[in-house]
Amino acid sequence: MSFSVTILGSGAALPTAQRNPTSQYIECNNRHILIDCGEGTQMQIRKAGVKLQKITHILISHLHGDHFFGLVGLLSSMHLLGRNQGLTIYGPEGLEQIIRLQLEIGGSKLDFNLDFIPLFGNENKLLFEDKMIEIHTFPLKHKIPTNGFLIKEKQKERSIIGEVFKASGISLMAIPFFRKGQNYVDVLGVEHFFEEYTFPAKFPKTYAFCSDTKYTETILPYLANVDLLYHEATFTEKEIARAKSTMHSTAKQAAQIAQKAGVKKLLLGHLSARFENDKVHLSEAKTIFSNVVVVNDFDVYQV
Numbered sequence: 001m002s003f004s005v006t007i008l009g010s011g012a013a014l015p016t017a018q019r020n021p022t023s024q025y026i027e028c029n030n031r032h033i034l035i036d037c038g039e040g041t042q043m044q045i046r047k048a049g050v051k052l053q054k055i056t057h058i059l060i061s062h063l064h065g066d067h068f069f070g071l072v073g074l075l076s077s078m079h080l081l082g083r084n085q086g087l088t089i090y091g092p093e094g095l096e097q098i099i100r101l102q103l104e105i106g107g108s109k110l111d112f113n114l115d116f117i118p119l120f121g122n123e124n125k126l127l128f129e130d131k132m133i134e135i136h137t138f139p140l141k142h143k144i145p146t147n148g149f150l151i152k153e154k155q156k157e158r159s160i161i162g163e164v165f166k167a168s169g170i171s172l173m174a175i176p177f178f179r180k181g182q183n184y185v186d187v188l189g190v191e192h193f194f195e196e197y198t199f200p201a202k203f204p205k206t207y208a209f210c211s212d213t214k215y216t217e218t219i220l221p222y223l224a225n226v227d228l229l230y231h232e233a234t235f236t237e238k239e240i241a242r243a244k245s246t247m248h249s250t251a252k253q254a255a256q257i258a259q260k261a262g263v264k265k266l267l268l269g270h271l272s273a274r275f276e277n278d279k280v281h282l283s284e285a286k287t288i289f290s291n292v293v294v295v296n297d298f299d300v301y302q303v
Helices: 041-048 071-080 095-105 162-168 172-179 217-223 237-246 251-261 279-286
Strands: 003-009 023-028 031-035 057-059 087-092 114-119 125-129 133-139 147-153 206-210 228-232 265-269 292-294 300-302
Touching (some): 023 147, 041 071, 057 133, 071 087, 071 095, 095 114, 133 217, 147 217, 162 172, 206 217, 217 251, 228 251, 237 251, 251 265, 251 279, 251 292, 265 279, 279 292
Parallel strands (some): 031 057, 057 087, 265 292
Antiparallel strands (some): 003 023, 003 300, 023 031
16 A cells, blocks of 8 residues: 655746646545645646546645636546546635536536535544545644645554464464454464564554645644655745745744654645745755755655
8 A cells, every 4th residue: 555645736826837836646545635726737637647537535725726726627627537436625615616606607517426525724623534544634824714634544454474374274263353463262262462473563654734824833733743744835034024924934934843743754845936946945944854855846755
């Protein structure tokens, strides 16, 4: 099972030739999730080789256009390609009205169901779970209600050591016990210890996405010890006054959040179009947190 993040857009509000507006594709244990959908996302999906019809959940952080203007086009393309599987869209109040009105005025009728789940940008809650993953939302601090997202693997079971188990002659009925870390008592009353027949389960991985937000330590509990954190870094320290007035973050501030939350690796994105390169962002962040990269469109990261 894989857990990967594909960067479809790494820029801020104004697209550039190098950076599309925000969007990310997450594959976690064969679950396919899109986070944000800036203008042009469907083209980025094609260029990245992502199979758009596999996407079953779309998470929209907030209703600034660079985070959702590509959504109606993506839905239309899914329809034209014959989609008939329902799609769940989590986003701020008003998103459903916007999308359905665009479709209605354009005379478009989708052949698949859209299930909109409203988010309010002020709560930490579980949005979705199955036997493999969980998706949570948490509040960010921006000009309008804005949601962060946390994607977590469920605790995995232990792995059977095939050669050892086969040689033991123990009944196959023992396998579910061993996978759960439980001993098995056979029909003769003999206890078999799970440690002898299994490898330890891999520790579940976590990915956190912090869309547009000013520096705020209120998010630290939601980010504690995550394996991979994406945090917006629209500005450098030279523009810290502008970051404050627009309720965005600098690269150094994002690094401070990563350091205080104890995350393992930090991804910086949402760079303003005013920057020709990411050298200053990276150098400023590294003064605080060493395991950091500035993302580019089409980068892929393993969680």
